Amino acid sequence: MTAPQPKPWIMAIAPYIPGRSTTDDGRKVVKLSSNENPLGTSPAARATFAGAADTLERYPDAGATELREVLAARHGLDPARIIYGNGSDEVLHLIAGAYAGPGDEIIHVRYGFAVYEIATRRVGAEPVIAPDKDYATDVDAVLACVTDRTRVIYIANPNNPTGTYAARDEIARLHAGLRPDILLVLDHAYAEYIDGDAEDGGMALAETASNVLVTRTFSKMYGLAAERIGWGYAAQPIIDAMHRIRLPFSITIAGTAAAVAALGDTDFVAHTKAHNAKWRRWFSDEIGKLGNAGLRAVPSQANFVLVLFEGKLTAEVAYKGLMDAGYIVRWLPGQGLPHGLRITIGTADETQGVAAALRKLVDDAG
Numbered sequence: 001m002t003a004p005q006p007k008p009w010i011m012a013i014a015p016y017i018p019g020r021s022t023t024d025d026g027r028k029v030v031k032l033s034s035n036e037n038p039l040g041t042s043p044a045a046r047a048t049f050a051g052a053a054d055t056l057e058r059y060p061d062a063g064a065t066e067l068r069e070v071l072a073a074r075h076g077l078d079p080a081r082i083i084y085g086n087g088s089d090e091v092l093h094l095i096a097g098a099y100a101g102p103g104d105e106i107i108h109v110r111y112g113f114a115v116y117e118i119a120t121r122r123v124g125a126e127p128v129i130a131p132d133k134d135y136a137t138d139v140d141a142v143l144a145c146v147t148d149r150t151r152v153i154y155i156a157n158p159n160n161p162t163g164t165y166a167a168r169d170e171i172a173r174l175h176a177g178l179r180p181d182i183l184l185v186l187d188h189a190y191a192e193y194i195d196g197d198a199e200d201g202g203m204a205l206a207e208t209a210s211n212v213l214v215t216r217t218f219s220k221m222y223g224l225a226a227e228r229i230g231w232g233y234a235a236q237p238i239i240d241a242m243h244r245i246r247l248p249f250s251i252t253i254a255g256t257a258a259a260v261a262a263l264g265d266t267d268f269v270a271h272t273k274a275h276n277a278k279w280r281r282w283f284s285d286e287i288g289k290l291g292n293a294g295l296r297a298v299p300s301q302a303n304f305v306l307v308l309f310e311g312k313l314t315a316e317v318a319y320k321g322l323m324d325a326g327y328i329v330r331w332l333p334g335q336g337l338p339h340g341l342r343i344t345i346g347t348a349d350e351t352q353g354v355a356a357a358l359r360k361l362v363d364d365a366g
């Protein structure tokens with residue numbers, strides 16, 4: 001050996017590909033590729049963030065006391081059982097780090113969130129992929145993947161990149177079918193976008209069961225993706241295990257302060273939710289009108305829509321055509337979706353614009 005050798009399981013990781021913000025020729029265009037909040041962030045959060053410039057020399061509170069207390073009060077939780085991290089991505093990594101290693105298996109669904117496979121391989125565990133049911137989570141298929149070596153199951157609900165949603169009774173059935181030593185992770189990055197007051201019962205499960213972790217984020221609905229604040233809720237022993245390997249200062253003073261302010265701005269959250277619901281419905285209906293041309297919108301409960309291209313116009317051609325028209329969306333051949341584009345719901349103008357551009361591409365394809 002002539003050089004340091006990375007572990008083989010590290011070299012088996014396909015690097016995460018983030019959503020793009022510029023075109024091939026470097027033009028800056030409308031970014032509908034990362035599921036960010038098109039309405040920005042809460043003005044209160046922005047003002048609080050700016051105020052944090054006065055304490056740059058201080059380390060953050062490693063215990064995130066204020067954040068945990070505000071979250072606990074808002075959601076009716078025990079603050080001691082809240083874990084936090086540099087985005088919910090860090091929390092997802094902490095779980096694999098604490099509960100799996102070489103020889104273990106971690107299940108995620110086909111067309112699942114790319115971070116799950118990276119978090120699994122990083123610790124030397126084996127990813128096991130459960131087949132989907134028309135792009136949605138298939139609880140029976142997940143249960144059929146369980147073996148003696150299963151340690152963790154990652155389920156995003158709603159799921160990314162499909163936008164599909166497993167209802168409360170399905171999640172309950174999944175949990176009931178698991179051995180108590182298997183940790184069920186319910187990733188609620190998009191839970192705030194679900195229609196009406198429906199929710200999957202994950203938080204109630206995390207409250208009572210000894211093997212459920214729910215993760216949440218400030219990156220999507222709260223419009224704070226830049227500041228990397230995520231959190232999770234589980235039984236105390238799970239939280240204690242994750243704390244052992246957490247980087248002590250992984251969340252910043254400014255980000256934490258902005259998150260606390262964002263939680264208090266319920267008007268901004270309600271406005272974002274209503275905007276998203278309205279334009280998600282409108283955009284899905286517009287795609288429905290292009291059904292003759294082989295376009296199909298997968299039913300979404302998130303802030304994006306997965307559009308499938310099953311006719312003359314391919315997803316690849318549409319991806320490039322949208323880029324020429326000034327819109328960057330997400331084409332995901334690396335995730336088994338060469339025939340799909342994930343399109344974030346933007347402002348009213350952006351959403352109408354991307355729909356018009358798609359209509360034109362369909363016409364041009366003949």
Ligand SMILES: *Cc1c(COP(=O)(O)O)cnc(C)c1O
Pocket residue numbers: 035086087088089090113156159160187189216217218219220225228229230
């Ligand atoms: C965006 C997203 C996250 C959140 O990531 P952060 O690290 O909190 O920004 C988590 N899970 C899924 C499925 C996501 O799409």
